[in-house]
Amino acid sequence: MIELYNLTKYFGSLCAVNHVSLTIPDGNFFGLLGTNGAGKSTLLKILSGILTADEGTVKIDGVSPSLCADSKQSFFCLPDEPYYFPNASLETMAQFYKRQYPNLDTDSVSYMAEALNLDMCFPLRTFSKGMKRQAFLILALCAGTRYVFCDEVFDGLDPIATKLMKNLFRQEMTRRNFTVLVASHKLDALQDICQNIGILHKGGLITSADISHSTADVYKMQCVFSSKESIEELRKELYVIHCHTDGYFSTIIAKGDLQTIQQKIQEKHPVFSENISLTLEEIFMTQMEENGYDIRKVFL
Numbered sequence: 001m002i003e004l005y006n007l008t009k010y011f012g013s014l015c016a017v018n019h020v021s022l023t024i025p026d027g028n029f030f031g032l033l034g035t036n037g038a039g040k041s042t043l044l045k046i047l048s049g050i051l052t053a054d055e056g057t058v059k060i061d062g063v064s065p066s067l068c069a070d071s072k073q074s075f076f077c078l079p080d081e082p083y084y085f086p087n088a089s090l091e092t093m094a095q096f097y098k099r100q101y102p103n104l105d106t107d108s109v110s111y112m113a114e115a116l117n118l119d120m121c122f123p124l125r126t127f128s129k130g131m132k133r134q135a136f137l138i139l140a141l142c143a144g145t146r147y148v149f150c151d152e153v154f155d156g157l158d159p160i161a162t163k164l165m166k167n168l169f170r171q172e173m174t175r176r177n178f179t180v181l182v183a184s185h186k187l188d189a190l191q192d193i194c195q196n197i198g199i200l201h202k203g204g205l206i207t208s209a210d211i212s213h214s215t216a217d218v219y220k221m222q223c224v225f226s227s228k229e230s231i232e233e234l235r236k237e238l239y240v241i242h243c244h245t246d247g248y249f250s251t252i253i254a255k256g257d258l259q260t261i262q263q264k265i266q267e268k269h270p271v272f273s274e275n276i277s278l279t280l281e282e283i284f285m286t287q288m289e290e291n292g293y294d295i296r297k298v299f300l
């Protein structure tokens, strides 16, 4: 388990991370979300020992990584722009990391590289941005560490590679006790893989939540009504968080129990109505609203 307590980091007078306390449960894909400059990368750098916090503590499995060199073997940190030697290939980087991470599974590296059509022997400098990202994600997955910290995990990956990579992460999480902490402002990329999120804004943690529980009483309904008044009436009768009409279709995100929401909609005799899943962006928006933030001022 990763525990951050009261973590604070200043750059001169700028408070990049402001008294952040957070617990990241084991076996989780945790999304650290926030706008540009929110403090996500700084927090990851403190966690991986690249930067030192001015205040607060980091504990990985109950141990502070700054006090115990061995605990650094429990995580693999993948920065926004990973470092590699000028002529290094995926194979030579795997050999290099094997010295730091003795459990690195070189057979799995070869297997995943083949699945993603990456040549193990080609210099990484000749790879495209997305191919480099794939190569380092493979190393992160195969390092055999309990934790992986990533800055912008699927950045630069095409839709097929993103899907494949997400499946590889899911497989690894099913196979062993594996926790992934990802810092990102691209909510759509983390859709369908995050179990927990933490939202940073101007260095402070606004909220952290288990997505499945936090949205238990928030529903998204897609409806078609024959009259525009129906929507206006529903706005008064339900706790509507968000409502948008596009042509015939109206999308309503409302808080409450599903039966009441559906019943109120049925009373307006809709042509069509359906309960659909919330996107991560909508979950984010809901969390922000619930914590008293105006989403338009924070994210748009």
Ligand SMILES: Nc1ncnc2c1ncn2[C@@H]1O[C@H](COP(=O)(O)OP(=O)(O)OP(=O)(O)O)[C@@H](O)[C@H]1O
Pocket: 011, 014, 016, 034, 035, 036, 037, 038, 039, 040, 041, 042, 043, 183, 184, 185
């Ligand atoms: N080495 C540094 N020196 C001075 N200021 C820094 C340094 N690193 C980060 N900052 C500042 O700290 C704040 C947080 O930066 P950080 O890189 O952690 O944000 P972020 O949430 O990762 O943003 P992004 O999504 O754009 O990557 C920003 O205002 C940034 O300018």
